[in-house]
């Protein structure tokens with residue numbers, strides 16, 4: 270057989286995203302996968318690969334469960350991946366490129382388990398799946414605080430080292446919220462301004478409610494195939510140009526607040542090193558925004574030096590429009606990101622959004638002009654995968 | 662409730678905690694400190710890893726102040742670089758300091774705190790334990 274040399278996204282889908290879906294995680298994932306397959310125009314008999322995120326971080330359901338849920342009769346390849354979401358997308362794309370399957374559906378779901386928010390702790394129908402061995406000794410601290418987060422300490426570390434301010438991080442939160450106003454997937458669609466940001470309650474000081482993604486119920490999915498097969502589909506194929514990752518020694522966020530920036534720089538170098546592009550060639554930027562500090566570190570890795578993020582943001586800020594335009598032109602997180610869609614996505618909303626923007630089907634939030642490329646960075650030090658998508 | 666979970670790699674650490682002793686894993690061949698404890702030395706790949714009791718003085722690398730459930734006492738979590746074990750950092754509560762007076766780099770000392778029946782390390786400002 271000849272193996273394909275390029276993989277493309279041909280279908281996208283998502284469930285409702287909400288704080289309280291009234292359904293279990295398996296149903297949300299089935300709905301997202303169903304929507305992606307329908308969008309791709311591929312018959313369910315032709316889906317032969319199923320790949321899902323099924324990791325140690327709040328597990329949901331495994332590929333066999335999805336095969337049963339949708340009655341997929343001809344699946345001969347499956348795989349699972351740790352979060353964040355693009356790790357699973359890369360597994361699906363590589364399965365296509367290796368010839369292990371022709372049409373892979375990849376899903377990512379997230380659920381507001383009792384362990385993920387104080388508000389869901391008492392709900393017996395949200396009792397968390399048993400977790401592995403607490404290898405980082407954080408259970409006694411979580412037990413007391415309920416919402417303890419390493420990212421807050423990474424944020425403090427950046428502020429102390431580089432003089433970043435809450436106003437700098439606020440620009441990220443406001444940009445994303447402004448873009449979310451026209452995104453029907455987004456859970457948070459009330460406009461915010463700097464005063465709102467600065468007044469938000471602290472979750473883990475210096476990290477406030479508006480610096481983090483809220484736990485939600487929801488799922489997203491795509492269908493991936495070879496570019497050659499993709500040309501037969503109903504949509505403009507969105508080509509996956511490359512993947513990249515960085516995994517430094519000392520990646521545990523609880524101990525190494527330096528690690529996220531280092532990993533981001535390595536990931537960006539590995540990603541762009543596998544293409545002929547450089548970051549400033551991109552038309553659209555989707556730095557991961559599970560926490561605003563991670564967006565800051567990804568932006569520094571993509572576009573400036575360590576500690577240069579605050580200045581980059583100040584130069585990019587449009588007070589009139591309440592958005593960031595990097596270098597005066599490049600929009601960022603045009604769907605509002607995790608901060609607006611919630612933690613259901615773990616960055617995958619940015620993949621769906623980039624596909625819609627590059628297809629030219631983003632509706633009210635379609636960015637004008639010719640759009641050919643998008644970079645999506647995804648995750649943190651211990652677990653990250655980033656990608657570049659394109660249309661020609 | 663999320664209790665501590667022990668396994669064969671981490672049990673020596675927790676047994677130390679039970680006796681108010683901070684025990685950090687160390688390679689017996691090349692003397693590299695290893696935290697969190699693991700059974701293989703990341704530097705020389707030796708299997709001969711043992712635990713040593715260390716003094717708990719150090720400096721704050723970074724810290725945060727998490728929201729706590731209604732009625733629970735406030736807390737600060739601090740990441741502390743130990744003076745006595747090169748490259749080792751321990752995450753724990755920081756007690757007995759005015760929150761606004763906490764700074765990156767401030768010297769702290771080891772103390773102990775009981776959470777869900779388990780003694781765990783916490784820190785206090787050097788030269789002054791909490792009342």
Ligand SMILES: [Zn+2]
Pocket residue numbers: 688689690691692693702703704705706707
């Ligand atoms: Zn050694």
